[in-house]
Amino acid sequence: MVNGGQSVTALLREWRAGDPQAAERLLPLVYEELRTLAASYMQRERAGHTLRPTDLIGEAYVRLAAGSQPTWDDRSHFFAIAARTMRQVLVDHARKHTAQKRGADDRPITFDEDAIAVDRPAELLALHDALDELAVLDERKARAVELHYFGGLTHEEVARALDVHVNTVSRELKLAEAWIHRRMSV
Amino acid sequence: MTPERWRRVEAVFNEVVDLPDHERAAHLVSACGSDDALRGEIEALLASVPDAARSMRTAIGEVAASLPRVPRLQIGARLGKRYQIIELLGEGGMGAVYRAHDDKLGEAVALKVVRGPVDEQLLRDEVRLAQRVTHPNVCRTFDLEEVDGLHLVKMEYVPGETLATRLARDRALPIAECVRIARGVAAGLAAAHARHIVHGDLKPANIMLDGDRVLLMDFGVAWVARVAAAPVGRLRGTVGYLAPELVRDRQADERADLYALGCVLYEMLAGEPVFPAASTTDVHTRHVAIAAPSVRKMRPDTPRWLASALGDLLAKRPEDRAHGLQRVVAGPPRRMSTAVLAALVAVGAIVHNWWPSTTPTPPAEHVNGHAGSGDNVDTLMFSPDGEWLLFRSNRLGAGQPRLYHVVGR
Incomplete structure (x- = not known):
């Protein structure tokens, strides 16, 4: 249901308090954002394509923030939660489809089951595991990867979220990417 | 790997990663000394660099692309006692639109399946308002129905393509075409506004082009699902087309539609949005604080009357926009015989x-x-x-x- 004047600060407080429903409210947006992300990741070779994966999340943030006085921390936290949720959705989806082929059809025939087929879920899960390992070694780099790759933030936006210089983000991402890629292909 | 080891890997990696190939090897030997394992690790990482980003994007993109699009209906399936699903017309974040055959009416209709959860009362109110708009430039909204647990908004079926599709293909449009489309949209808006009905989410994806016809779709309805999806209050609109007062005060009326029309007109003329996205929050800030760029710089052959009307529509102050709508509706100043x-x-x-x-x-x-x-x-x-x-x-x-x-x- 619609929750009229809820402020970003209040929502973040609920999230911090671990209210699972608070994060769930972002889910429809997260799904849509992931589809945009997919489109931009799969069509990168098409020059001049300017899909902006973070638009929906960013829009949600602006709506939340309007009328309240969120801090810079709130903003970073919001994008971090969105990126984490996006990662979690993908991992759950990939796991479900490695564990079992679809079971008995319990959905109405009006729904199109062909739309649900997962390509290469193993690679995503390998990425996920490698990212977890990296977080133990070097938390900031892992967060940068999560924000950039799962959250769809640009290097500049990651830099603002992590409060470091954009050059630092670019440099650290290069190592983090190489390290994860190596883990994925081992 | 220990934290100390990781820091060492990072330091050496950063030293050599941007060196040209022929300098790397020598530098690595001197940096690693007798630590062959370190050198091996760095070499493996360096070898990973070229493919790393792409392979991560592919891994994420492929799974993301396969996420279920709920609710998606089976083509050919029957819905309730009355509809047969013919084809998927479009899919947005908040639902999908299908062409369906309505047995009772004996003709094609468009069914918008609203993705839940949705504020039903709000949806009902908006559909009731939208039903009252009958104008050649407004796609008719017939009814709100609940079938098999789905909320369906039944609308007039309009063949053709959306302005968004057209812009993606052609980018900028011929001047006469811009004028024709803008006039159609403006006329539809004016008719609705006369009854104090606000569109609330005017954008190229909600403008249908069918031959000579220009139709405004999703009157009042588009934004309801968005509101339900984001727990964020009743702010209407889409990021690229949000009037300054919406961003600033979360409040707007008919005049926010005029600003959105200005954004659409600008995009048709210039071939790109008024404020191309660097990031969403930047776009918002710019809608509020930065004057729209001159359309005649982007598109020198824009007639002056049109550029001037566009300037009015894009006015930061809502009260300065009405004249722009009148001028667009009126069209070019009368041509002399x-x-x-x-x-x-x-x-x-x-x-x-x-x-x-x-x-x-x-x-x-x-x-x-x-x-x-x-x-x-x-x-x-x-x-x-x-x-x-x-x-x-x-x-x-x-x-x-x-x-x-x-x-x-």
Whole structure:
């Protein structure tokens, strides 16, 4: 249901308090954002394509923030939660489809089951595991990867979220990417 | 790997990663010394660099692309007792639109399946309002139904493509086409606004082009699902087309539609949005604080009347926009027939001091060129308001006014 004047600060407080429903409210947006992300990741070779994966999340943030006085921390936290949720959705989806082929059809025939087929879920899960390992070694780099790759933030936006210089983000991402890629292909 | 080891890996990696290939090897040997394992690790990482980003994007993209699009209906399936699903027309974040055959009406209809959860009362209210708009430029909204647990908004089926599709393909559109589409949208908006009904999410994806027809879709309905999806209050609209007052105060009325029309018109003319996205929050800030760029810089052949109407629509202050809508609805200032033009030239020749006396300031722009006729005409220029192309004659004599001949518009 619609929750009229809820402020970003209040929502973040609920999230911090671990209210699972608070994060769930972002889910429809997260799904849509992931589809945009997919489109931009799969069509990168098409020059001049300017899909902006973070638009929906960013829009949600602006709506939340309007009328309240969120801090810079709130903003970073919001994008971090969105990126984490996006990662979690993908991992759950990939796991479900490695564990079992679809079971008995319990959905109405009006729904199109062909739309649900997962390509290469193993690679995503390998990425996920490698990212977890990296977080133990070097938390900031892992967060940068999560924000950039799962959250769809640009290097500049990651830099603002992590409060470091954009050059630092670019440099650290290069190592983090190489390290994860190596883990994925081992 | 220990934290100390990781820091060492990072330090050496950063030292060598940007070196040209032939310098890398030597540098690695000196940096790693006898630590062959370290050198091996760095070499493996360096080898990973070229493919790393792409392979991560592919891993994420492929799974993301396969996420279920709920609710998606099976083509050919029957819905309730009345509808057969023919094809998927479009899919947005908040639901999908299908062409369906309505057995009772015996014709095609568009069914928008609203993705839940949704504020039902709000949806019902908006559908009721939308039902009241009947205008050739507004796609009819028939009804709200609940079938098999799905919320369906039943609308007039319009073949053709959306303006968003058209813009993605053609980018900028011919001037006449921009004018035609903008006038259609403006007329639809004006009709709705006369009844105090706000669209709330005007954007290229909600404008349908069917041959000569221009139809405004999703009146009042589009934003309801968005509101439900984001726990964020009842702010309407889409990021690229949000009026400043919406961003600032979360409140808006009909005039936010006018701003959105301005954004759409600008995009048709310029081939890109008023404020291309660097990031969403930047776009919002710019809608509020930065003046829209000049459309005539992006598209020099934009008629002045249109650029000026567009300027009104994109006004930061809502109260400054209404004139822009009127001007777009009215279309180009009336074109003169040849007869009228000839008469005007004749009159101009007789009452030859009319122009200078009404325009003491020099023209803002003019094109120099010699007419080449035996006439005493020397300069081709635009009138100060940009609407008229004139030949300015030589002075008839000292102290005499110049003659201006209207040659076209």
